[in-house]
Amino acid sequence: MPPMLPIRNTDINTVIHRSPYVFPSLGLLTPHTAIANGICSLDGSLTLTNLSIELYAWRVARRVFSPFTPLDVVVAVLPQGAISGMLTGEPKDGANTKLHRAVIFIDETKPSAVHHEICHSFGLWTGVEQYDAHPSLGLPLQGMTAFATDSYGRFARSKIRHFGTKGLFWSDESYYDIMGTGITSEWTLHQTARDFYFGLVQQLGTKATREDIKREPVREGTKRIYINGLTEKFLYTDPHWGSSFYKYRMVPGSMRAFVLNDVSDASAPPPASSPQLDECELAAIDNDFNIKQFLFGVNNDFQGLPVDVWSNNSYFSATFDVPENTRFFRIRRMSDGVFPIRAQSDSLTLEILKPYPNQTLESDTIIEWVDTQTGGLGEAGTDNIAPILHNILISRDGGTTWEPIMESIQGSSYLLNTDLLPGGDNISLRIASSDGIRNAFAQVDGLRIPNRAPRAWINSPLNGDAGDTSTEWRLSAGAYDIEDEWLVSGTWTSSIDGVLGQGESLEDIHLTVGNHVLKYEVADSEGLKGSASVNVSIRNNQNMDLALNEQSLQLKSWKFSEQFKTLPSFLTRETTYTLGLNLRSMGVETTHTLKLFLEKHGQAEILLASQKFFQPPFGNSVVSTTLIPDTKGDYRFRGVVEDILPTDPNPANNQYIWTLKVLSGPDLALTEYFVDFGLTTQAGTKVRRDYIIGNRGDENLIIQNYSITGAASKDFAIASAPVPGSAVKPGEDAVFSFDYLSITGGSQNAKFTLQTNDPFKPVITVDLSGACNESRLIEIRKISDYLLGRIVRSEAFDANTDGIVNIADVVWLMNKE
Numbered sequence: 001m002p003p004m005l006p007i008r009n010t011d012i013n014t015v016i017h018r019s020p021y022v023f024p025s026l027g028l029l030t031p032h033t034a035i036a037n038g039i040c041s042l043d044g045s046l047t048l049t050n051l052s053i054e055l056y057a058w059r060v061a062r063r064v065f066s067p068f069t070p071l072d073v074v075v076a077v078l079p080q081g082a083i084s085g086m087l088t089g090e091p092k093d094g095a096n097t098k099l100h101r102a103v104i105f106i107d108e109t110k111p112s113a114v115h116h117e118i119c120h121s122f123g124l125w126t127g128v129e130q131y132d133a134h135p136s137l138g139l140p141l142q143g144m145t146a147f148a149t150d151s152y153g154r155f156a157r158s159k160i161r162h163f164g165t166k167g168l169f170w171s172d173e174s175y176y177d178i179m180g181t182g183i184t185s186e187w188t189l190h191q192t193a194r195d196f197y198f199g200l201v202q203q204l205g206t207k208a209t210r211e212d213i214k215r216e217p218v219r220e221g222t223k224r225i226y227i228n229g230l231t232e233k234f235l236y237t238d239p240h241w242g243s244s245f246y247k248y249r250m251v252p253g254s255m256r257a258f259v260l261n262d263v264s265d266a267s268a269p270p271p272a273s274s275p276q277l278d279e280c281e282l283a284a285i286d287n288d289f290n291i292k293q294f295l296f297g298v299n300n301d302f303q304g305l306p307v308d309v310w311s312n313n314s315y316f317s318a319t320f321d322v323p324e325n326t327r328f329f330r331i332r333r334m335s336d337g338v339f340p341i342r343a344q345s346d347s348l349t350l351e352i353l354k355p356y357p358n359q360t361l362e363s364d365t366i367i368e369w370v371d372t373q374t375g376g377l378g379e380a381g382t383d384n385i386a387p388i389l390h391n392i393l394i395s396r397d398g399g400t401t402w403e404p405i406m407e408s409i410q411g412s413s414y415l416l417n418t419d420l421l422p423g424g425d426n427i428s429l430r431i432a433s434s435d436g437i438r439n440a441f442a443q444v445d446g447l448r449i450p451n452r453a454p455r456a457w458i459n460s461p462l463n464g465d466a467g468d469t470s471t472e473w474r475l476s477a478g479a480y481d482i483e484d485e486w487l488v489s490g491t492w493t494s495s496i497d498g499v500l501g502q503g504e505s506l507e508d509i510h511l512t513v514g515n516h517v518l519k520y521e522v523a524d525s526e527g528l529k530g531s532a533s534v535n536v537s538i539r540n541n542q543n544m545d546l547a548l549n550e551q552s553l554q555l556k557s558w559k560f561s562e563q564f565k566t567l568p569s570f571l572t573r574e575t576t577y578t579l580g581l582n583l584r585s586m587g588v589e590t591t592h593t594l595k596l597f598l599e600k601h602g603q604a605e606i607l608l609a610s611q612k613f614f615q616p617p618f619g620n621s622v623v624s625t626t627l628i629p630d631t632k633g634d635y636r637f638r639g640v641v642e643d644i645l646p647t648d649p650n651p652a653n654n655q656y657i658w659t660l661k662v663l664s665g666p667d668l669a670l671t672e673y674f675v676d677f678g679l680t681t682q683a684g685t686k687v688r689r690d691y692i693i694g695n696r697g698d699e700n701l702i703i704q705n706y707s708i709t710g711a712a713s714k715d716f717a718i719a720s721a722p723v724p725g726s727a728v729k730p731g732e733d734a735v736f737s738f739d740y741l742s743i744t745g746g747s748q749n750a751k752f753t754l755q756t757n758d759p760f761k762p763v764i765t766v767d768l769s770g771a772c773n774e775s776r777l778i779e780i781r782k783i784s785d786y787l788l789g790r791i792v793r794s795e796a797f798d799a800n801t802d803g804i805v806n807i808a809d810v811v812w813l814m815n816k817e
Contacts, residue, residue: 049311051076052100057228057315058407059102060213064226064317065258065391066404067215067266075104075114083107100311216267218260223324224267225436227282227331227341228317229255231298233310234749235771236278236335244771246307248300248314249278249333255341256408257329257386257436260319270296270318276303279334284322292323295334308674312749312767326437327375343386343436346375350433350440358446361418361427367392368413369442373435386436390414394421395428398445402430422483423451454481454522454530456490461518461618463534467587468542471617473509475500477520479530490522511538542646544586548639548656553596554580570663572760573629573698579608580624581639585615593643594623601633612643632664632698666728667697668758675752677740677770687740688719691766692733693754700727703734704755708768712748716740716768742772783809 059074083095083105094106094113104117143165218224231248238244260266273279277297284292296318302310322329330342353368355361369390377385390409393402406414427447433440456479467473479487492500495517500509516538521531555567556578571577581596593612599605609623629635637658641648648654670693677687695701703722719737728734742748752766783805798805 052097052103055103056100060317061407063213064266065264065407077106077108213268215265221324222321224260225320226258226260231314231316233312247278248298250340252340252384258434259439263432268319271299273297281332284326284329286325287327341384344377345435345437348373348435348438348440350442352442352444360448363419365416388435391432393430396424398426399428418449423449451526453528454479454524456522456530456532458532458534466537468539471587475506479522481524484524487522490520493519513538542588543649545650546641546648547653552582553658570661571629577627580622583621585619587617590615591645592641594621595640597638599636629662632662635660665697665699666701666758668761669694669696674767689738691736694733695728698730702757706754708752710750713750715748716750740770
């Protein structure tokens with residue numbers, strides 16, 4: 001997949017559709033309104049890591065609730081510029097995180113970036129990161145003879161080229177297999193393409209997932225409860241050996257539960273209890289107080305990877321088969337006695353209020369319902385009580401088969417956009433609800449969604465292409481219909497020549513002289529039509545316009561992005577860029593020379609690259625070079641096409657100038673994004689760590705603001721730091737000193753947030769972590785939890801051995817030497 005597979009972006013049409021599956025409803029790390037605000041405002045409050053966890057969690061839930069429609073990869077299309085905003089201003093067309101490769105982010109204006117990002121995803125699950133496996137430009141072609149069976153890049157059809165073995169005087173090392181990512185990559189290795197293609201086909205669906213989800217009927221006399229939610233990394237200290245290492249544990253208040261009976265036959269048992277995993281116990285209790293207990297471990301998806309790249313948060317997802325008459329269950333963390341989730345219910349009923357039977361659904365339709373629970377523990381969300389969750393499904397055949405729309409919704413309404421749902425006259429909506437102990441169902445039938453017209457697009461020719469009467473045109477298009485899916489029987493017409501033919505692709509089409517509107521039109525099974533068109537021109541002679549324009553210069557930088565689709569507004573010093581000057585020929589054979597010049601501020605213009613080309617009709621010429629800006633100021637690039645045959649009738653556009661500014665300014669330099677205080681073994685011991693930042697720019701770095709936040713922020717303090725508003729001069733460093741003093745014992749985590757005037761990194765977040773395993777603090781916390789009714793009594797809590805567990809035991813422990 002481009003640019004990794006030897007195939008061009010023009011060979012794969014990528015189209016962004018609005019999805020009726022609007023956004024996962026989990027909201028584990030961030031409330032929905034905050035997610036929306038973070039995407040739109042780009043204020044640094046939402047990170048791609050957090051968003052990837054949300055989407056990964058939704059992907060796993062979809063695979064559990066709908067095992068018949070598994071998802072290999074979730075592609076999240078974000079508003080233009082949102083990815084750059086979440087990555088502190090770095091220009092990005094697409095992205096994914098190392099720890100959740102099954103989630104891909106794409107800028108809404110750059111759909112083809114999905115080809116690149118999905119290769120990252122595939123590479124991780126096969127154990128090889130594709131971009132690290134090859135040089136930056138790919139593998140050089142050496143010791144082989146290559147045949148071009150079709151026009152490609154700078155080579156015409158049926159051409160042969162010999163590539164000498166490395167070291168031979170005639171060896172040309174300027175050509176690469178486009179497994180790499182260089183702009184100069186223009187020749188394909190067939191075996192590379194074949195191996196990668198079949199590898200991708202065979203592995204997706206098996207290697208692109210960490211979840212062990214299978215289909216298994218629920219046994220008679222049991223109910224299957226699906227429990228999922230957020231986990232957090234913490235430093236665990238072995239009480240017997242005193243050794244410390246990281247685990248993941250359930251986060252109270254984030255866990256959800258759903259009874260899968262009559263919903264899904266997916267089975268995903270939890271990991272077995274293990275010293276490397278945080279141990280938990282699920283207890284299921286019936287009306288006669290019979291108890292069924294399950295011991296299990298909390299998964300660590302990142303075992304085998306370096307600890308410093310482990311995410312602070314991850315996701316737990318597992319099913320438990322409990323007795324059918326279970327009335328109450330709770331999960332307890334064995335390490336500290338905390339209950340992450342509890343649920344109880346005697347009955348649950350559900351009724352759909354809107355839409356009404358036989359209603360025609362509008363583009364935006366409100367679905368409303370009411371649920372009634374008896375015998376619950378209290379208000380959901382308080383004291384880690386499981387909330388009532390709702391799944392919405394749609395059927396096009398009156399209820400015979402169902403497709404999911406959204407899972408795990410809380411509340412009593414949902415706004416459904418039907419624009420991309422297939423139309424029909426026998427639509428049904430179904431809601432499946434669960435409080436973690438019981439489930440309930442409601443359905444409305446006889447609904448109607450109007451049919452929608454298909455969408456068509458033209459891949460080639462491009463708008464504005466030109467040729468003469470001898471030009472052999474290749475016409476290529478595509479079309480998609482929501483109801484009928486892919487349509488392949490469209491009609492091509494010319495505004496001058498009439499009907500040209502049928503089908504997605506036509507070869508060797510000759511057009512008469514004039515300005516043509518080429519139109520591709522399709523119709524769906526109900527006769528609704530959709531079309532696309534481009535303008536092309538045909539001349540009597542072969543004198544074609546070879547024009548350079550704003551899009552002719554391309555830049556690529558590994559620091560920021562795989563490749564800029566449009567020129568950035570600035571360059572940065574000491575950054576390596578690959579520049580490519582591109583020229584697309586029109587519909588006749590041509591020879592020409594392509595040159596790229598650079599003029600730095602106050603210096604003479606120099607030639608960066610030059611090459612002569614012979615191009616077939618609609619061929620692409622590229623000259624490329626690398627550049628490392630070393631001074632600030634304006635960089636003036638000038639592209640020139642000359643020595644043109646046949647003669648260009650419009651020489652005025654044979655030259656184009658681009659001026660890019662090499663930025664000056666502050667550059668915040670960090671050594672790492674975390675401070676680990678390690679393990680302390682005595683309460684009241686203060687541990688200090690210094691955190692150093694630097695300014696590698698050429699203007700003052702202004703410290704604007706900083707703070708420590710998080711659940712354990714009281715355990716950390718800023719001992720010394722630069723005063724807000726102070727400046728760090730170019731080339732100098734600043735020191736922040738942090739103190740760690742455990743108050744509660746166990747593992748603590750917090751975040752240090754720093755705001756500066758760095759234009760690329762205005763806000764950075766540093767993870768603070770520490771742990772104290774002094775037995776006195778741990779014992780005091782357990783006694784406190786018992787006195788508050790959170791855990792059951794243990795003889796060990798009677799610290800002063802007076803036969804009573806009360807505040808006197810806490811006082812005795814505090815005074816203990």
